[in-house]
Structures are given as structure tokens and as C-alpha cells.
Amino acid sequence: MKFFLIGITGKMGSGKSLFSSFFKKKGIPVYCSDKRGKILMNQTKIIKKNVIKHFGKDSYKKEKINTTYLSKIVFNNSSALKLLCSIVHPWISIDFKNWISSVQKKTLYVIKESAILFESGSYKECDIIITVTSSVENMIERIIKRDNLNENQIINRLKNQISNKKREKKSHFIINNYSSATFLQKKADIIHKLLENLYKNQYGKRR
Numbered sequence: 500m501k502f503f504l505i506g507i508t509g510k511m512g513s514g515k516s517l518f519s520s521f522f523k524k525k526g527i528p529v530y531c532s533d534k535r536g537k538i539l540m541n542q543t544k545i546i547k548k549n550v551i552k553h554f555g556k557d558s559y560k561k562e563k564i565n566t567t568y569l570s571k572i573v574f575n576n577s578s579a580l581k582l583l584c585s586i587v588h589p590w591i592s593i594d595f596k597n598w599i600s601s602v603q604k605k606t607l608y609v610i611k612e613s614a615i616l617f618e619s620g621s622y623k624e625c626d627i628i629i630t631v632t633s634s635v636e637n638m639i640e641r642i643i644k645r646d647n648l649n650e651n652q653i654i655n656r657l658k659n660q661i662s663n664k665k666r667e668k669k670s671h672f673i674i675n676n677y678s679s680a681t682f683l684q685k686k687a688d689i690i691h692k693l694l695e696n697l698y699k700n701q702y703g704k705r706r
Contacts, residue, residue, distance in 0.1 A: 501701075501702045502606060502608055502609060503626045504599075504608070504611060504626050504627075505611070505626065505628075505629065505694070506611050506612075506613065506616045506621065506622055506624075506625035506627070506629065507611070507613075507629045507630075508612070508614065508616035508622075508629070508630055508631070508666060509630055509631035509632060509633075510632075510633075510638060510657055510663065511638065511642060511653075511656060511657065511660065512633065512638030512640075512641040512657075513631045513676060514631050514633055514641070514683060516531070516612065517680060517683060518629075518631050518676070518687060519531070519610055519612045521683065521688075522687055522691065527609065527610060528602040528605070528609045528610070529609075529612060530595055530598055530609065530611050530612065531613075532591055532595070532613035532614075532615075532621070533612070533613065533614055535594055536587050536591050537564060539587065539590050539591060540564045540587060541564055545590075546586060546587055547559065550564075550587075553582060553586070554569060554579075554583070567647075569583070570656075574655065574659055575656075575659065577659050584618060588621075591619075592621075607694065607695060608626075608694050608698065611625065614660070615660075615661075616628070617661050617665070617666060617669065618661060627672070627694070628669060628670045628671055629672040629673075630663070630666040630667055630672070630673050630674070631674045632667075632673060632674065632675055632676065633675070635657065637676070637677065638653070639653050639654070672690060674686050
């Protein structure tokens with residue numbers, strides 16, 4: 500059965516996960532690459548072996564990925580981030596294919612949410628790409644509330660992520676998250692309707 504693959508991306512703290520959640524409430528399957536990546540890093544022996552090989556034994560603590568240690572390395576060094584992506588992404592790709600085969604018959608489109616949609620090359624698989632943006636001040640405020648990080652740490656991490664300008668050049672929709680959750684929900688409603696109409700025009704009536 501035909502379906503659209505929608506990619507949702509954005510810098511950390513941009514609000515992409517909240518935006519994706521509004522589609523999930525509509526019954527649209529959402530695959531969160533960041534969350535699944537952490538699960539796979541804990542469960543897949545070959546990933547663990549290669550992460551320890553390149554980043555040291557401290558990458559894991561009590562058999563679980565040591566995100567505090569690893570984040571300090573990869574979010575302050577773009578080469579280290581690329582290396583980590585090269586270790587984990589092939590397994591995320593396999594995991595995503597297995598996931599999508601179980602949901603594609605139930606929906607008009609599915610969503611792949613990923614902070615590194617472009618860095619990993621996953622954007623090439625997407626029919627439509629949505630970038631969620633926000634001001635640096637708003638992103639910092641959200642991350643401080645969510646994570647145990649100080650402002651300097653957040654700024655360094657944001658600097659090592661692909662710029663919004665580069666994201667926007669390859670995106671079909673830009674969602675400026677400068678307002679409220681209600682604003683994001685309305686944008687999700689609009690895009691959902693557009694995708695339903697696009698599917699109808701391209702593939703016929705809704706299944």
C-alpha cells in the first residue's frame with residue numbers, strides 16, 4: 500500500500516517532539532530516531548562494542564549508555580558526532596524498516612522524527628520534510644528545564660548541530676515555534692489536512 504514518509508527535524512529544544520506528538524494524537528505512527536537510538540545502543544552488542552572501542556569504557560555505566568559522558572564528547576566535536584552516527588545509524592535504519600513494515604498498511608503517512616535527519620542522510624528517504632525552528636533563547640530555556648545542562652553547554656551543542664538555514668533549504672515546511680503549544684497544534688492540524696488532500700489527489704480515496 501502507498502504511504503508518505505514525513506521527516507520532522509530541528510535543533511535540540513526546538514519543539515519537534517511536541518510538534519510530532521500532535522500527529523501521534525491523530526493516530527499517525529511516529530518513529531522517534533533519537534529515543535530508538537538510545538534503546539538500540541543499550542540492547543545491540545555490536546553497537547556497544549564499537550562505541551566502547553572508539554569512545555572508551557566510560558561510554559557505558561552499569562551496562563547502560565552513559566549519555567552524560569558521551570554527550571560531552573560528541574556534542575563538542577563534529578567529527579566525533581559523525582563517527583557515532585556511522586556506528587548507530589545503520590542499526591536505526593534496520594529498526595526503522597522493521598517498524599514501518601508493521602504500520603504502513605494502517606495509515607496514509609508515517610513520521611520519522613530525528614534531530615540528525617540531514618546529518619544521517621535519512622532525509623533522502625522522505626517525501627516531505629518539516630523543520631521546526633525556534634529562537635536560541637527559547638531553545639536554551641526549554642533545554643534547561645528538560646536536561647541537566649548549563650547555558651554554555653547548551654550553546655556549544657547547538658553550534659555543533661546543522662544550521663537552520665541548511666535545514667530550511669531542504670525542507671518543504673518551516674514551523675517557527677515562537678509561540679504556544681496551541682500554535683503548534685494548529686500548524687499540525689493544517690499540515691495533516693494538506694497531507695490527507697495530497698494523498699487523495701495522488702493515490703485516490705482514503706483507505
